[in-house]
Amino acid sequence: MPRYAQLVMGPAGSGKSTYCSTMVQHAESINRSVQVVNLDPAAEHFDYPVMADIRELIQVDDVMEDDSLRFGPNGGLVFCMEYFANNFDWLEESLGHVEDDYILFDCPGQIELYTHLPVMRQLVEQLQQWEFRVCGVFLVDSQFMVESFKFISGVMAALSAMVLLEIPQVNIMTKIDLLNPKAKKEIEKYLDPDMYSMMDDSSDVIRSTKFKKLTQAICGLIDDYSMVRFLPFDRTDEEGVNIVLQHIDFSIQYGEDLEFKEPKDLEEEPANENYDELFQDKVDS
Ligand SMILES: Nc1nc2c(ncn2[C@@H]2O[C@H](COP(=O)(O)OP(=O)(O)O)[C@@H](O)[C@H]2O)c(=O)[nH]1
Numbered sequence: 041m042p043r044y045a046q047l048v049m050g051p052a053g054s055g056k057s058t059y060c061s062t063m064v065q066h067a068e069s070i071n072r073s074v075q076v077v078n079l080d081p082a083a084e085h086f087d088y089p090v091m092a093d094i095r096e097l098i099q100v101d102d103v104m105e106d107d108s109l110r111f112g113p114n115g116g117l118v119f120c121m122e123y124f125a126n127n128f129d130w131l132e133e134s135l136g137h138v139e140d141d142y143i144l145f146d147c148p149g150q151i152e153l154y155t156h157l158p159v160m161r162q163l164v165e166q167l168q169q170w171e172f173r174v175c176g177v178f179l180v181d182s183q184f185m186v187e188s189f190k191f192i193s194g195v196m197a198a199l200s201a202m203v204l205l206e207i208p209q210v211n212i213m214t215k216i217d218l219l220n221p222k223a224k225k226e227i228e229k230y231l232d233p234d235m236y237s238m239m240d241d242s243s244d245v246i247r248s249t250k251f252k253k254l255t256q257a258i259c260g261l262i263d264d265y266s267m268v269r270f271l272p273f274d275r276t277d278e279e280g281v282n283i284v285l286q287h288i289d290f291s292i293q294y295g296e297d298l299e300f301k302e303p304k305d306l307e308e309e310p311a312n313e314n315y316d317e318l319f320q321d322k323v324d325s
């Protein structure tokens with residue numbers, strides 16, 4: 041039986057930990073079991089129950105206080121992640137092996153993890169070896185995405201994770217509940233963007249023609265290949281959360297191997313007496 045994983049990524053403060061706890065609550069409400077592993081060695085606050093916590097393996101503070109290493113917060117985090125990559129047996133032990141398990145990995149926010157460092161890719165390959173089907177979930181804060189310029193850089197960040205990891209990826213705009221009605225309307229065009237018109241929006245802001253050409257080429261490439269799309273995530277909207285989960289499930293074919301269970305209300309419903317007649321009509325016609 042395959043196992044399922046979501047790699048929850050995105051810049052610091054984009055809402056990764058909140059996303060994980062919202063998903064756990066939602067899963068509970070629909071009778072599904074979803075577990076979370078904290079992979080952020082610098083995490084200070086999250087309110088989901090953890091199945092495993094990287095801080096049991098290594099802590100950023102300890103690394104920074106080490107006189108022989110002398111790392112700052114960023115270098116310390118990179119050191120922790122590299123240490124983690126060399127100690128995947130810790131993760132294997134913590135995960136155990138439950139049939140059909142579904143695990144969210146709450147990742148750190150350092151953008152270099154998604155641009156050029158090999159750790160996240162190594163993690164993906166390791167998980168795949170343990171029979172996980174992995175979906176990347178890339179979060180960006182909608183507050184920063186309501187202008188074309190910021191949007192293009194958000195798209196590039198998401199794209200960079202996609203290219204680095206080579207797994208299915210669902211991109212999400214978080215904190216939609218914080219947008220005012222006008223911004224909510226505005227954000228719609230960014231969810232399924234027409235990158236060419238995005239380019240026109242911002243064209244008078246860019247002065248250098250070379251830079252303009254480059255931005256045009258990037259927008260064109262993204263648009264032509266329909267590479268990046270976003271789903272809105274409002275943690276207060278149960279239905280919306282469910283839609284996001286369905287998209288992710290679909291991308292890793294969750295549930296395809298599960299046995300079909302008759303929904304309760306259908307079982308209780310009396311059989312349609314006319315069913316045979318209806319069926320007969322179909323056969324006759
Ligand atoms: N209103 C609102 N606040 C959010 C949402 N997601 C995250 N936040 C807030 O944004 C801050 C950062 O969120 P966190 O989940 O810790 O981000 P992380 O660094 O990516 O794990 C916290 O203060 C959260 O309460 C959301 O969907 N709506």
Ligand SMILES: [Mg+2]
Nearest residue numbers: 056057080083
């Ligand atoms: Mg976090």
